[in-house]
Amino acid sequence: EKGTFQHFMQKEIFEQPTVVAQTLRSYLRPLERQVALPQMDFDISRIERVTIVACGTSYYAGMVAKYWFESFARVPVDIDFASEFRYRDPILPPGGLALFISQSGETADTLAALRHCKANGQTIAVVVNVPTSTMAREADLLLPTHAGPEIGVASTKAFTCQLAVLAALAAHFAVKKGRLSAEQEAEIVAHLLEAPACLNAALDHDAEIRAMAPLIAPARDVLYLGRGQDFPLALEGALKLKEISYIHAEGYASGEMKHGPIALIDEAVPVIVIAPSGPLFEKTVSNMQEVRARGGKIVLISDAEGLAEAGVGCLATIEMPKVHPLIAPLVYAVPVQLLAYHVACVKGTDVDQPRNLAKSVTVE
């Protein structure tokens, strides 16, 4: 079943161009350059507030989505870990949309949060990969990711497909709210349609990433930095590395580093910087200088422009295609997944079945 791949995780990483294209096909009308969401039996234009609840990698997809909902639709979004949400007596004004993101559709905390929101009059939308799951059955609006079965315990293709669905949903929401013109919608659709080719271009760097894995494998701690909508990618990169290589890793918002974690930096702590070129790039470069001044070793993941500006003196660089910011979180997911994968292979861990983890967490 793994075909020519060594692990399910590796196979699933490489499936991403195909499955993301498949997912996008069911949420976009390419010829009309429009988003096409399933029929809704509620009026989404009247939603004034969105609550996103999820766990783990699905939660990080939600963090990216918050960014999109707020910037496209200008609707405030509250987001929380399912295990925290339920116990903080969240404010759920009538008419709110509660959005649950889950690969399995069975995660106990997320399901309990869903039922809590339902009991409190929220409209329930779910983004799930298993269409027969409990969450899928209990939703008012079911938005399946069409990633196909994900076997590796560490989530990869489900994440990028979640992002694809969430981007389409955010654009649809914004159109219905009158916050996006037809031209802007067409542009968003065009950029989303570029994602599969860009994912392929990112995968072309596999051999390079494999070659640099031995530089990271001996580390005891690794820091990941990202800004804006790429901050969740830093968290996701750190989670992937922890899960399968058992190296301690932390994701930080680039600008937060100087407020504490910078104390950890020395020659033994690699810092993975996720920074596409763009308006925020300069700021990230100055954060990189702070790392370098303390002897820290940087792996910079950026595009040609970013690497030309800041790649010199890095321990290693990974060149991504130049992409529109909207699809950067999908494309930059690939190098962080591959880095975790190859480091785990160097360490010889059980990549598909990491210790202490289960694919579906059905206990609270």
Ligand code: F6R
């Ligand atoms: C990360 C991972 C977990 C899951 C989390 C949520 O690689 O696999 O963090 O993302 O347990 O699971 P779902 O999405 O099934 O609700």
